[in-house]
Amino acid sequence: MNTSNGVSLSPWLATVRIPEFAPISGDVHTQVCVIGAGIAGLTTAYLLAREGKHVVLIDALGIGAGETGRSTAHFFPPDEWYRGVEAAFDADHAKLVADSFKQAVNLVESIARSEHIDCAFERVDGYLYALPEQGFQDLGREYQAAQRAGADVTLLERAPGLSFDTGPCVCYHNQAQCHPLRYLEGLASALVRHGGRIYCGVRAHGVDGDRHIQVVRTDRGDIYAEAVVVATNTPFNNVVVMHTKQAAYRTYALGLRIPRGSVPRVLLWDTGDPYYYVRVESPAGADHDLLLVGGADHKVGQDDHPQHRYDEIEQWARQRFPMAQQVAYRWSGEVMEPADGAAYLGRNPMDQDNVYVITGDSGNGMTHGTIGAMIVSELIMGRRHAWADLYDPARKVMHGLPEFVAEQANTLSYYGEWATAGEVESVAEIAPGQGAIVRQGMHKLAVYRDPHGELHALSARCTHLGCVVHWNAGECSWDCPCHGSRFDTQGAVLHGPASSALAAATLEPPPGAPPAGPGDTEHVRRP
Structure with missing residues (x-):
């Protein structure tokens, strides 16, 4: 069975062997079918099983074999930053975003603790900085917007402990990071303990039905469920609607060996174009750390020979982190950029009320996947959720219209x-x-x-x-x-x-x- 979606290898895929789960062999009946065994699907299935729902989870490849296994696995503020969220929506929406991001990290920490998941979950501070030519004034506005949203932030003259001067920066306190596949491994075990069933090597080809029963058509048999959750990074069941409201990008990352303790355990993000982001990982049993550096994004399929992007990331990293040694890992992943900056988490548009999607991760896949699981599991349980309207997949694109039009024009040009x-x-x-x-x-x-x-x-x-x-x-x-x-x-x-x-x-x-x-x-x- 294929368990990876490319030839490059992240440090997570290289260091964890996830238990395999057999495929279904014939039709299956359940209350909830979750499609996709990344952080969004596994968290959704776990939360529902914990509430007593009969849950079946399927994946075409394997646990974490999609984009979660290619994440840099940091929990950080939204890609649009609070200033952008406030400008696109309003201050009240920004408060909801801040609350959702905070509660998502709290949930991951709580699950890891209660289920005894050894995933190196760690609270760290995160820093957003901009070089002078990239606009210090924007950082002041971001700091004020983050404060209004209720985020725990401090405006500093520079990020502490680094080998280079970041200049002024916004510190977002109490962010987090973890080993994503060890977390998923623990979630899968917990799901099974709570009565959930997992089947891998099962590709779903369609979802159809009514408000009472949905049928997931797979290459191994049909799954009959009262509710279906499509948590596959981008939905396959929605042919057009969702794909006009988000765009797919490749993002790239390096893992460079560095002496243990030579770089502080923080998260970094700059405002450049291209932008770069940084975190530190300590491999179990190793005498060194890994400096994980990512960025250099481009639209999927629009760079046939992207290897130069690794060179650009490496050059950027070595200029700022002279202690960096050899490159141990090179890998890429895919992120879905929503037109207005907010993810799509909830009921699938133009469908019955019992089909749900979790998509539009916007580079915050660990956080948005968890938020989506929290919203969708509550909706399936018949409860309202305070964040549901903000992240509603059926909302119209009212913000970011110039970018939306540009993305659609870019897409149409390729049909030529x-x-x-x-x-x-x-x-x-x-x-x-x-x-x-x-x-x-x-x-x-x-x-x-x-x-x-x-x-x-x-x-x-x-x-x-x-x-x-x-x-x-x-x-x-x-x-x-x-x-x-x-x-x-x-x-x-x-x-x-x-x-x-x-x-x-x-x-x-x-x-x-x-x-x-x-x-x-x-x-x-x-x-």
């Missing part, structure tokens, strides 16, 4: 690629371990040459809404530049919203060409 030539004229130009788009008559093919020289040909049409996929040399995957779907070199789905594989294709030799040689053999993926 069906009229353009292929990236290479011949498959002979594709090097081992690389992929390229090839035009074949009226069609475009996604062709990958494996390290042994064998060619793997697939339709280049994304199975979500028909964009041309792009090669991602960093993860050896085919990525959709329109809505963020990703596929492996055999066409299998790595990330939604697509729920079905790329179609197999046949490479036709050019007219008059000799038969293919040993290095140009055609490979057709078997269903």
